[in-house]
Amino acid sequence: MGANADRWQRRAAQARASGAWRDRTLLDDLARAVATTPDKLAVVANREGGETRMSYRELDARADRIAGGLATRGVGRGDVVSFQLPNWWEFTVLHLACLKLGAVSNPLMIIFRERELRFMLRLAETKVLVVPGLFRGFDHAAMARSLRAELPALAHVLVIGGEGEEDFGRLLAEGGGFETQSPAPDDVIQLLYTSGTTGEPKGVMHSSNTMLSNLGPFAERLHLGADDVIHMPSPMAHQLGFMYGLVLPVMLGATAVLQDVFVPAEMRRQIAETGATFTMGATPFLNDLADHVVRTGEGTPSLRTFVSAGAPIPRALVAKARAALGAAIVSAWGMSENGAVTTTRPEDPEDVTTSTDGLALPGMEVRILDAAGAVAPPGEEGLLQVRGCSNFVGYLKRPDLDPQDPEGWFDTGDIARMDEAGYIRIAGRAKDIIIRGGENIPVVEVEGLLYRHPAVAAVAIVGYPDARLGERACAFVVPREGADFSLDEMTAYLGAQQMARQYMPERLELLAELPRTPSGKIQKFRLREMIRDAAA
DSSP, X not given: OTHHHHHHHHHHHHHHHHTSOOOXXXXXXXXXXXXXXXXXXXXEEEETTEEEEEEHHHHHHHHHHHHHHHHHTTOOTTOEEEEOOOSOHHHHHHHHHHHHHTOEEEEOOTTOOXXXXXHHHXXXXXXXXXXXXXXXXXXXXXXXXXXXXXXXTOOEEEEETOOGGGBTHXXXXXXXXXXXXXXOTTSEEEEEEEOOTTSSOEEEEEEHXXXXXXXXXXXXXXXXXXXXXXXXXXXXXXXXHIIIIIIHHHHHTOEEEEESSOOHHHHHXXXXXXXXXXXXXXXXXXXXXXXHHXXXXXXXXXXXXXXXXXXXXXXXXXXXHHHXXXXXXXXXXXXXXXXXXXXXXXXXOHHHHHHOOBEEOTTEXXXXXXXXXXXXXXXXXXXXXXXXXXXXXXXXXXXXXXXXXXXXXXXXXXXXXXXXXXXXXXXXXXXXXXXXTTEEEEHHHHHHHHHTSXXXXXXEEEEEEXXXXXXXXXXXXXXXXXXXXXXXXXXXXXXXXXXXXXXXXXXXXEOSSOOBOTTSOBOHHHHHHHHHHHHO
């Protein structure tokens, strides 16, 4: 560890001295809620076939039983439990159960298929994997079984709705007493994979201190408390859904409302019927909910705040959403590595919400560096760096990829500018990732697969603007001499490679050659100009 260990010790001392790290875990907040408001509604979880409601007393009891069931299957301190689940009640309970055992929660996006899971589960040395049986027509149980033979550390596959030894329900039925091994506040409690430019996902590690130190200032800025009802349509296997749909409500002693499949009409119904006051998601969620309300006249009178993160919010959308929903629209920016770093304020004027990505939360610092590595003056674009209490612990088994300098500044890979008041605006990305509807597309990995196709001589993938999703992906391909290549063929090929459909380019452009620098590097900015002109 060396220099990294020294840096961590300095950071920890500063965070404790400032009061940002309070050396608590989410179990402390759960215990407080159970002691003071045991019968308060903790979770409302919706899925096809019905709704599950749990009080804080019931939530804690289920977490105990699941923890006991996991313990009998050999799960203990430091073991990784992976769960590839929609926003179901089992997701929340599994994380709490892992905390009670000192185990590490590893949420996995429901869209991942064999290619992504094989790498992630092997790197994590996952001990238990929990999946749904069938979800949206896909057999997750069969996929998990097919992977098990390749993963020697994977001792158990548990299936929600399964049978026999695989039946997740047996954890509840069999779970009895267990020895609580609550994690220390600096222990790793969450492993979350994020797409990177290396072609491999990176395992972001968080502790209770790094995660909870973000949520307190976030709640204070957005005026959230125990009386709020927090609706979460974003996947809890994303950091956005995990931190603000699972952890935040328990920390506050509030009520969480979980939506497993995004349908605007269903989102509106859930908000209205539960009296939800807060929700959060990428711009497609905001756009589609507002459109539904405008079209049907069915409103969301209880909704006070909608935080939109993942892409800039178009000015016209903010105006439409404020009028339709009657809520404050808040812009935010953050990463898996640090949670929400900047937000606007609910009371900020509309032009601030639409023209900035917000102001750093207390406990976090942001700065913009120019090409020479000096702090850039207000209004000038440069590299965005972040430092503070909620920066992550590191990348699993990859300390060489740690982008934090000796002073603790994290290189985000984003290009931004900052105004004199400290509000930032993301201007672009130095890293090669497309954000489609809040989902990071690992460009290098997709390009690497396409290069293997016998008809492809060269390929480059770039993003282009989309009013609903923020960006879509376009593949520029130079076919091999005499070969044909079509969008349908590309999609079928990537599907055969077991790639998540959301990662596949939605547009294909064939070129005789790619624009390059004299040294041979592809000039992606030219491709972006070409596709933007064509899309316009």
